[in-house]
Amino acid sequence: MNKKRVAVVGAGITGLTVAYRLSKKSEDFEVVIFETDEKIGGKLRTSNFAGFQLDEGADAFLARAPWAVELFDEVGISEEFVSPRSRSASIWANGSLIPLPSPNVLGIPLYPDSEASDVLSAEDSQKIRDGGIPENTITGETDISIGSLVRNCVGDSVFENFVDPLLSGINAGKADAMSCATMAPHLLEAARHKDGLVTALKETYEKTDPESPVFYTHPEGMGHIVKKLAEKIVGSIRKTESVTSIEPSKEQWIVKTSTGSEIVDAVVLTNSAQDAANLLHPLSLTVSTRLSEIEHASVSLVSFAFETLDVEIPENESGFLVPRSSGKLMTACSFSGNKWTHLNDGTKTLMRVSTGRIDDQRHETLDDEELVECLMDDLKTTLGVEKPPLEFRINRWPKALAQFEVGHLQKLEETLSILEVETPGIFLSGSYHFGVGIPASIRSGNEAATRVLERFGRN
Template sequence: ARVDIEHEPLAHDASVGEVMRPRVGDEVFERLVDPLLGGINAGNADGLSIEAGAPQLFAAACAGGSLRDTLRAQVTAGQAAAGGPVFNGVEGGNRRIIDTLVEQLGSRVHLGQTVVAIERDGAGWVVGTSDARFPADRVVLATPAWITAGLVAPFAPTAASTLADLVYGDAVLVTYVVDKAGIEHDLAGSGFLVPRSEGLLMTACSWASSKWGHYDDGRHAILRVSAGRTDDRRWLDLDPAQLLDHLGAELALTVGLHAEPVTRITPWRQSLPQYRPGHMARCDEIDTELALVAEGLVVAGAQMRGLGLPACVRQGRAAVAGTSAA
């Protein structure tokens, strides 16, 4: 019932917890909102910028009034516009995107080159690596924040300091392939999220073979289990065998896994930037400083304006537009 309480429009960025707890209550927040928004960011929704991490909620909160009614209108409008599946993916895996880009770019892709410096060269730039120098009219830096900070520090110290202060979360993804007969759960739906109050190591389990039709061969189930938050780093203390044992026991508890699976562990260390309140304003400040002191140099990537493929494509296009305008 508390979700119907009307509130004044939100006037500035804040944490998801600061905005949502008064509107939905602590129990809904801790068992639904935090597992969804905090979990996918390997962090804590009480410290997550609502503008950067949950833009739909931010827009609804800025509108004021009933959060439920505003969100319902957003969902209705989205359904009418989309008319497609809830989830979309690349058949054959995201690797196909990389392979296609490499094929199109050809010899312009240089692998195994560590960039050590970026220097001004007249109206352009020189990208220096450990054993080569590459002249460039424009440069887009899509490296992790701590690397970007070191590269821009000589000419944009304030931006470098902001980037260096960005905290990253560590997570791990374990993929399980198992005969469907070896799981008691029917795997209807797309998976489940785990509130931190449950005390489990896993933060979520996605039923990939249910979620993506091209993964379903009719016989095998594919599960993707995530673990790791900024305030729960237990998985980092486990060796691969211990990690599989621990998560396997939790799958036995949650979905009734009782068969021997084929597994693959994919660690993502320092891979998930934590968007603290004020994050988008800090990104604007970085862009402004670079435009003033380093014309033709643009910063993009997950540390700036969003995770995932849509954000990647959006930022890539914006970066190209920004360098072209310079």
Template sequence: MSGRVAVVGAGVSGLTGAYDLRRGLGDDAHIDVFTAESTPGGLLRAATVGGVSMDVGAEAFIVRRPEALDLVTELGLADQIVSPGGLRPAVWSDGRLHPLPAPALMGVPATADALGSLIDDDARRVIDTESDRPMDWTVGADVSVGEFVAERFGDAVVARSVDPMLGGVYSALARDLGVREAIPALAQALDAGAPSLTAAVARVTGRPAGSGPVFGALRGGYRMLVDSLIGAARPSVHTGVAVRGVRAAGRRFDLDADTSIDTTGYDAVLVAAPVWAAAELLTEVAAEAATGFGRVRAAGSAVVAVAVDGPTPEHSGVLVASDADLSLKAITLSSRKWPHLAGGDHAVLRASFGRLGQPVTADDADLVHRATADLGTVFDAAGLPAPTVVDATVQRWPAGLPHYGPGHLAAMASASAALPDGVAVAGSGYRGVGVPACIGTARDGAERLLRHVNALT
């Protein structure tokens, strides 16, 4: 087949879609990729700090999910996959470091003992007796993680275990996230008849987890994936081009774009922009879908990448309890977590800020100052001198992640079903955040468009 296809967005979703479209349409197809940014990559971005290049957007992918691993292997990058070292994260609460709760499901403990020193005896009794109390769960219900866990296990468990885990993934507190959205395995166990939260967590954590590392990254950073996708997809990449809308033109589509190139007569369009941007782009061609997409809120965040002199805590990172007294929400001790980043002149780390409803408003200099002060507090609690910062850079993501509140997945499925033939969406807003989820939606979107283009010929 050949054809003329547009991809709006040049992050991992858009570039994966372009790659699959090229494979399906062949060498003669014309594939335009548009991005308003100056470079492709979206949330895959690197910065050099203290002479070390490190990712300052998405950092790793789940190896046990097939999407990212399959794509990396297809592109010939499997030999570049690296795994974290053996250190585990710690949790910052009550002015000190605690072991990460285990066994637990996204911070929801299997037993009170899993929480160790994070809770007191009163909170421990609430968890120990949870299975003796009746539980009101409706099959198919979609409730708040924070509210449900707080009702069953208490507020301290949410603030000191669940919030730290989910906050790093979704940039939101547990009370703002749906159980079905953020911890689908838990919802499935409850739907299947688990009589208590304790029983549901035990069912999930008791399943065989497989062997080998959970997470992986690329030795050269995610830039390797971006470059490889562009090389394999061979699209015409148009940077600095803002697309304002998609219009139907008979059986084909036109783009309203800020460019002098021809953006008319596309056989199909893949919208791989953030879900709230997709809402604006699709208002004319898919009003019902656009309305659904437009209800999604954005959670902003910022990463301060830092190079320091001196020793760092012997953890892969630090997750901060939501009732703690620090400005940042997490620390990734990158030189400890990733062996390939160790051994340089300086240790490197990432300090993360921002959650849904808590925008990062400090200027860059103040943000670096806050990161430095909080690092000093954590290092002191670990028995280490305050780190000497030798280099730092700030990467802001004002609208980085979509809000996965209760009912989000059902709403996105309903909105996506209203898309016309020849239009597809892809990205983190539809079926999960993270690189594997983005790749999955992109491949499904490309398959949908290939069927449509095939029907046109």
């Protein structure tokens, strides 16, 4: 029997996951991956910077969500993973760096009497002490915003000082508008506990091994993981070949690219919601419109290498977050050498400084020189950095991070159902499905591969 031909659009972690899953059934499927860029990996890209292998985008992934760990286990590289040596981070508040409460869950302190209590109102500290019982009961809601949940259970000062900066660090979003069911389903469940959100979070925390790793990376960078995953794929990866349109052809699809065209049985789009919307526009206006409504934030990441003697950074801290209320351009600063042993040679101090939020796209209006100058100003205010860096590197990531509005998961499910009816054989996945993190992207790749297998697989 003829194999089914599947085109995967995009060779980021989602596309590679789809291709890997399908190539495990290589007797049934012939997979071809199209990638616009000359490199594979999408936002997982590592290159030499100041003598280190430093990531240009994502630099780690959550160890406690199953999807990435499971995939990389299968690929056979998990033994090589390392976890951060420092776990604590600070927040820029009232003109100084204040350690985030420890322990905390997404910034929600489990106990009120930590140093961080200085920035909490007395009323909110009391709410934490009382277990975080919501003022307005949260019962049947399938989704609410993280902001309304946290404000309701533990108050505005906890939300604004800790939770919003932490969460907006993850997807450059506004936690007041963020879908809790998508970004933090465990909070929604915990808030329904009869004794309150904090009580429920404490119960879970007490069952967790505090020593178990929270994040993993590879000492050679995320690019190495991509390389190892790609080596396991049976199929062709066509770099610098962009998919420009998809047209129906009887029961198949013609995939037109920058250099030619291919006839395939199935197409899996793993590019951003906006890019997928453009490709689907002539095929399903409804799906295209729904996808184009998913907003994406642009971010820029500037990596700095300083002479270690020239800067003073808090020992054992992985970095700090900057709340939007500060008005600063920077949103976070990560001390790479404090986090990862392999990025610390004792002579150079590496920092990755992030900027950009869905409601603050100033970085996009600045040229490279202005961007670095503004971030150096922020480093001067927050850390007292006076001396210029030895080197810097700018990575701009336009429209990179999807925003998840309340009700997102239900809307996504509806979109996928409409797609199945209107364009059978075209599948969607990507970091705009279940969250922007690597595990969530892999989960969406797994699910898309399962849908292809269900439709075309032989058992």
